[in-house]
Amino acid sequence: DIQMTQSPSSLSASVGDRVTITCRASQSVNIYLNWYQQKPGEAPKLLIYAASSLQNGVPSRFSGSGSGTDFSLTINSLQRDDFATYFCQQTNSFPITFGQGTRLDIK
């Protein structure tokens, strides 16, 4: 199975900050890396697919980059609504696997 490791596991930031979360795969996943946002009591929400494509309706302050084994999610100008947990997911090969999550808190 492909192991997905995110860093950091938690992060404190302020409204208006720019933050970057990284995700590393234990082997190449090409560009088949997705990012999700999850708030307490809700289902995850797809933000970025295929490493850098913005899902419909997601604000442009979210962006993704990377290929192979190293990926990042950047959020520019943090808004209050962005404080949540973020997961990466590889869909290059079965079984599909998720990172352990990065919790983004208000500083």
Next chain:
Amino acid sequence: QVHLVQSGAEVKKPGASVKVSCKASGYIFKNFGMQWVRQAPGQRPEWMGWIKGGNGDTKYAQNFQGRITLTRDTSANTAYMDLSSLRSEDTAVYYCTRTLGEFSRASAYWGQGTLVTVSS
């Protein structure tokens, strides 16, 4: 507008089985695959399996092989996840998710989740 509506919460005893349904609307059901993902409290999501849109072929995570069955009723636009031999570690929220597209396995749409509690 795509909607996935799942069946309600279940409480099961160890060794029992559970069947969760997922009724889809707002798109052509057979054109998209459905994946099932579960999430235990405070844990990362865990992919369980996938049923293809076109021919209904299935793919299961090794962790669930022999215990999981994914099916669908195309006349009712409904997908089902059956999990047997339940144990306490299966306590989680179970989600059905629709793939982004025919060739994408990203989960673009999610049901509201079904809490399955396994307890004696």
